[in-house]
Amino acid sequence: MGERNDQPQGPHAAEESGAQEIEATVVLGLRITDWPALRAAARAAVEELEFDGIDPEGQRAQLLREVAEDPNAALGALLHPDRLVASLPGIEALGGTLEISVTDDFAPDFAELFPLDDDGDTGDWTLTPRTACLLHTQLISLSDAAYEDLDDHGDDPVTVADEGDWTVFGRLQQRTWSLHRGWRRAFARAFDDLADDLAIGEWPLPRCPAEDVALRLALADARALLGAQPESVADMMGDLPADLYDYDWDGCTDELFGVYGPDEEDGDLDAGQRIDQLLAATHPEGWFLNYEDAEERDPGRGYRR
Template structure:
């Protein structure tokens, strides 16, 4: 007689060995590094889904809209338990749930993104000046704060006009030129996104170079707020920096004005005027609806990038 084995043998052994119900818990930490690629994958996944019930076409359109605007919705489609299990041979899904939460304390590693000892090409430096980790960190925080405040304005006031003597009741939109005070909700949402677009540049290790008049205004507001915060609350700024390395060019706001503006922008106008003056002339001569049109030599931002709120 042969040696006994505890493993099932013969016809049907594979089915018997797999006939178990298992509850699996998977915890993933994710960082979105390419939102357009994630969005495209999520849209493709939605196109492959089968919808049932009332008006399947409308269900598909609504889900496509959600994944096009919200990274959490895009992840939800791609990480859905049914979709994950479908890629595993020999497994049937018995049900499951998906929970996605945003890590509130996440912050880009500015020391890695803007290395002080990097070469000129890699760090984005021009001559001896460079955007330092601490400057990038403070500017990133101000841009996100302005975006949040602009979205808060929108949620609280919707399409109400900003009234003279009541502009203090608006966190951000009341600080914009008066000719924008009566503009519609869609314009205000695009203005809030301009702050986010520049913050995203920093989070990717890129200099926040304004690509349109709206971003020019947004960056100047963020620089002004960063300067004011540093002057009023230096200890709070120091706490924000943590272990980020210090540098001679930290908080060089004049350097930011010289190096971050004018890479893209208007070339027409008085040749004797500086970049800021030409940009101000363009903004004054252009209806605010045109402030989001990219400068001729700037790369256009992804039109499908959506809004944070």
């Protein structure tokens, strides 16, 4: 004879056993460290979903596009309550919602990413934690402003009359003023690409003409902010260590530009002048072509917005 089982069985077993309905709240602080891997996992999760309605495959295609471009959407696909609960034994989901928001609480630790020499050696120029922090802040701000320009103006051309209404694209060469939304979105991403370099402890070395222009704007804005609001910048730095090379914008120009890019055919030209020549000779549509000696960025990295 088999052993007797006194535990309630069947679909109403939870009610008969006095099982409780529980509302669980989980708060997670997350930092995305590998966007391509996150995107791939989210796409795989979407492929496994079952869609109802008139056009299930259309719904799937739309969600695949969203998770390919938006990290928040990718996280949403992976962290959906139904998906999480399905992996746990002995429980069923009664419903739930997921809220994802971007927080400033998990900013890069620039002191760790750009450590200073303990011996106080000042022989070689270095990108200091405070310089990296301020430059990163300006790159993110410019990216946000560029996306806001897109939201406000779309494909509308910049004109002399409304140049001041554009935060970013009115500052570019006039021959870019009539370019399409896709070009502008790619330029907004150039700020994010350089900011991402800083966020993982790498120098923001421009890999294409668009990034050269983006970094110039960020350096100009960082210099202007420091001159106009030094106390605000000091507050922004918090406990980051100070160094002799803090806010050395001329040093940034000398060290960050020209590592990749046009060859030094004319020895009398500095990196900035060579870049100016390249920009003048290249149609803006070609500004996103990688320099030959620069590593290509992930073509599937998507856009922040």
